[in-house]
Amino acid sequence: FECLFFSKIQSMAAISEDVKQYILKEDMAGLFNEMAAAAIAAQPADLPAYLIDFLKQKSGPAASSLFRQKMVKEGLSGAFITAFLQCYADLVEGKTGMIAESSITPVASLPSLDSLPSDVDSGLLGQTVVLKLNGGLGTSMGLEKAKSLLTVKGEDTFLDFIAKQILHLRKVFNAPLKFMLMNSFSTSDDTKAFLTKYPELLRDPELELLQHKAPKVRVDNLEPAEWAKNPAQEWCPPGHGDLYAAFIGSGKLDALLKQGFKYCFISNSDNLGATLDMKILTFFAKSGAPMMMEVCERTESDKKGGHLAQDKDGNLLLRESAQCEKADEPAFQDITKHKYFNTNNLWLNLPLLKAAIDRNGGLIPLPMIRNSKTVDPRDASSTPVYQLETAMGAAIASLPGSTALIVPRSRFAPVKTCGDLFCLRSDAYVVTEDFRLELAPSRNGVGPVVDLDSKLYKLVDKMEALIPNGVPSMVGCDRLTVKGPVAFGPDTVLKGAVTIKNGGDARLQVDGSVADKTIEQ
Numbered sequence: 001f002e003c004l005f006f007s008k009i010q011s012m013a014a015i016s017e018d019v020k021q022y023i024l025k026e027d028m029a030g031l032f033n034e035m036a037a038a039a040i041a042a043q044p045a046d047l048p049a050y051l052i053d054f055l056k057q058k059s060g061p062a063a064s065s066l067f068r069q070k071m072v073k074e075g076l077s078g079a080f081i082t083a084f085l086q087c088y089a090d091l092v093e094g095k096t097g098m099i100a101e102s103s104i105t106p107v108a109s110l111p112s113l114d115s116l117p118s119d120v121d122s123g124l125l126g127q128t129v130v131l132k133l134n135g136g137l138g139t140s141m142g143l144e145k146a147k148s149l150l151t152v153k154g155e156d157t158f159l160d161f162i163a164k165q166i167l168h169l170r171k172v173f174n175a176p177l178k179f180m181l182m183n184s185f186s187t188s189d190d191t192k193a194f195l196t197k198y199p200e201l202l203r204d205p206e207l208e209l210l211q212h213k214a215p216k217v218r219v220d221n222l223e224p225a226e227w228a229k230n231p232a233q234e235w236c237p238p239g240h241g242d243l244y245a246a247f248i249g250s251g252k253l254d255a256l257l258k259q260g261f262k263y264c265f266i267s268n269s270d271n272l273g274a275t276l277d278m279k280i281l282t283f284f285a286k287s288g289a290p291m292m293m294e295v296c297e298r299t300e301s302d303k304k305g306g307h308l309a310q311d312k313d314g315n316l317l318l319r320e321s322a323q324c325e326k327a328d329e330p331a332f333q334d335i336t337k338h339k340y341f342n343t344n345n346l347w348l349n350l351p352l353l354k355a356a357i358d359r360n361g362g363l364i365p366l367p368m369i370r371n372s373k374t375v376d377p378r379d380a381s382s383t384p385v386y387q388l389e390t391a392m393g394a395a396i397a398s399l400p401g402s403t404a405l406i407v408p409r410s411r412f413a414p415v416k417t418c419g420d421l422f423c424l425r426s427d428a429y430v431v432t433e434d435f436r437l438e439l440a441p442s443r444n445g446v447g448p449v450v451d452l453d454s455k456l457y458k459l460v461d462k463m464e465a466l467i468p469n470g471v472p473s474m475v476g477c478d479r480l481t482v483k484g485p486v487a488f489g490p491d492t493v494l495k496g497a498v499t500i501k502n503g504g505d506a507r508l509q510v511d512g513s514v515a516d517k518t519i520e521q
Contacts, residue, residue, distance in 0.1 A: 063223045064088060070215055070224050074235075077249025079362060080212040080242065087368040087388045092222060097368040099319045101328040104309040106337050107316070110295065112406035113280065120278035124285050125175035129256060129264040130276050132162055133240050133344075133392075134191060135184030135211045136269075141418060142459030146187035148269040149194055150460065152415075152424055153431060159191065161272050163198045164435040169276060172434075177276070178261060179204070180252075181269075182243060184211040206255060209246050214238040216375055219384040225375045227383070233376050240344075241390025244364040248357060257350055264348040266392070272424075272437045273413035274345045280405065281347075290352035291402040293318075293393055294345035296412050298335040306391075307338040308404060316404060317397035318342055322369050340404065342393045343412040356399055365398045366390035410438055410445070418463040419450035425467075426474035440475050449479045456485065465507075472510075484521075486510060 044050035064085055071081045090097070138147030148158040156164075166179045179201055183191050188210060195202040213235040216225040227233045238245075243266070247253040256264075263285060267274030274294075284292045293316075295308055306320040324332045331337060357364060369389040376382040396402045415421050423429070428448050429437050439447055457463045465487065472492035474480070480494060484502030489511035496516035502508040508521050 063092075063221070066224050067215055074213075076212050077245065079249035080238070080245040082361075083242075083245045083363045083366075083390075084214055084238070084388065086363065086365070087390065088217070088222075090368045091217065091370065091386065091388065095368065097323050097370055098325050099309075099317070099323045099367070100325065101331045104311060104317065104319065107308050107310055107340055107404070110340065110404050110406050111283075113277070113408065113411075116279045116283050118279065120282045121285065122173050122175065122278065124263065124278075124281050125169065125173050125177050125276075127260060127262040128276070128281060129178040129180055129261050129350075130166060131180040131182060131209070131264055131266045132269040133243075133266065134159075134181045134187055134269040135237065135240070137184075137186050138270075138460075140416075140458075141421075142461060145190045146183075146194075146269075147415075148187075149190060150415075150421070152272070152421070153429070153437065157194075158269055158272065158415075159194055161435055161437065162269060163195070163201055165275055166201065167198070168434050178206075178256075180207060180209055182209045182211055182240075182246065184237060185213060206252055209243075209250060209252055211246055212238055212242050212249070214242075214388060216373070216385040216387055219372070219386060225383055225385045227375045230376065236373075236387040237389070239369065239389030240392040241366045241394060243392050244353075244357070244366075244395065247353075248362065253350065253354060253357075257354060262350055264350055265345070266348065267343075267345045268414055270416075271343075271345070271412065271414040273409075273411045274343070275411075275434070275436050277411075280407075283405070284347045284349075287403060288349075289401055289403045290349050290356060290399040291396055292347040293396055293402070293404045294343045294347075294407045294411060295340040295404050296343055296407060296409055297339055298341050300335065302341050303333040303335050305341050307332070308340040308342060309338060311397070315397060315400060316402055318391065318393045320369060320391060320394075322371065323367065340406065343407065344393060345407070345411060346393060352399070360398070364395050366394045367397075408445070413437070417452075418457050418460060419452045421460070422452065422463060422467070422471060423448055423450045423474065426471040428474040428477070442475060448474050448477045450474075451479075451481045453483045457482070476515075484508065 039047065039050060042050060067085065067088060068081060071084065134146060134148050136147045137143055137145065138150065143150065151157055152161065166177060170177050181191060188208065192202065192208070201207060214237070216234055216236055218225050225234050263281065265276050265281070293308070298307065304321055306318060308316060309319055310316050367390070369391060371387040371389060373385055373387050374380055374382040375385045415424060424437065428440055428443060430440050432438060439445060452463065457466055466482065467488055469488065469490040472488045472494050474494055476495040477498060479497045481499040483500070485505065485507040486500050486502055487507045487509050489509055492511055493513040495513070498514050499518040500508065500510060501520045504521060510519065
């Protein structure tokens with residue numbers, strides 16, 4: 001029976017590969033004995049089906065109850081609990097969230113911002129909410145506070161620019177443009193303390209939409225992870241797909257609708273190119289679509305990121321890299337086939353969103369994204385867990401009639417690395433009258449490529465050592481590569497393609513004008 005059991009486990013398609021491998025480990029002997037005894041007693045005609053049902057019973061309703069109890073105790077909203085348990089049910093059933101290449105077709109064409117009519121309806125501003133996703137700490141850049149509080153230009157942070165953009169629009173159009181932030185438990189206090197300098201924004205009782213947190217799932221038994229050393233590690237961010245549960249669970253979606261708001265523009269707080277555009281707002285309002293996604297055309301540098309596609313019925317969907325099987329990677333990365341990627345600039349029709357939520361039993365169905373981690377990310381020997389996430393843009397598949405719009409790269413300028421920040425702080429980017437950051441006119445829409453030594457300059461405080469006198473002039477620079485310890489002197493000007501390599505330990509000082517040159521030491 002043992003041989004038969006293991007051979008059947010290997011062939012069971014309804015159980016994920018990770019679970020199969022864990023079952024086959026020696027430390028699963030107890031579960032094997034229990035399953036074997038039950039199967040021998042039952043003598044099922046269909047052993048694989050029996051074993052699947054056995055595992056579902058072991059990790060299904062009972063475990064769901066444990067998750068529910070844990071989330072209720074933590075004070076999470078009913079809307080989030082419902083959404084999480086839906087993802088958990090998908091996990092238990094062996095779903096991986098993968099989207100096969102054979103199940104989708106490429107998007108052939110889309111309207112573009114350049115083709116939209118120039119006429120705008122400024123009256124729509126009074127019915128519109130601008131919401132910035134502000135839950136990230138920027139830990140990959142060494143930050144321990146809200147990433148939006150990072151200094152970008154002069155003394156201004158991301159949040160300064162966002163606040164000034166909102167206040168400028170209110171003044172120019174003399175309209176009460178609504179502003180909200182989706183904070184996490186980690187960014188809420190810092191963000192609200194910072195906004196005391198903008199009391200006209202802070203005084204809005206609906207300013208903050210608080211992101212939930214999700215319980216981590218043990219890989220071995222699919223039960224809630226526990227970590228007595230640091231119970232905070234038992235929780236993880238649920239992904240920005242939590243936007244919908246946060247809207248519902250907080251009651252703020254209903255509140256906005258009662259106040260007459262119809263449209264919501266959402267973007268990441270680190271993307272200062274994503275400002276409210278009146279042409280886009282007018283187009284979206286006239287379209288009658290429940291959602292519109294801003295997309296850019298993919299280039300070689302974008303091929304590993306998610307892309308827009310459509311199902312066999314022609315409905316738009318979003319496929320992330322974590323939802324692509326390895327065998328489908330060549331097609332996934334084919335930018336001539338799948339031409340568009342999601343900028344995470346989204347437009348929502350709030351009444352239609354509410355109607356879709358009501359139709360779906362209080363949630364927006366979103367495909368699960370399963371990430372394999374350890375309960376303590378700093379301890380590789382700690383308990384293996386799954387972190388279940390959802391993506392905000394994936395709702396496009398759950399909202400029939402949704403559309404997408406091609407926008408220029410100027411509306412997609414997120415800061416993900418210190419190289420991005422280095423470039424943004426330089427004179428290659430200028431501040432416009434309406435407090436947008438855009439490439440200097442002489443750049444002709446193409447920014448410099450900055451490659452900083454990841455071993456030395458991955459973290460913001462380390463990058464600061466590279467520019468003790470400020471960022472050098474980059475307006476005439478096409479590419480900058482820095483390897484090894486380097487420091488730029490005051491009034492340094494870089495032009496063309498510049499490479500600086502230092503193989504020693506002492507910091508190499510670079511001064512003056514450097515054009516199309518490689519400096520090695």
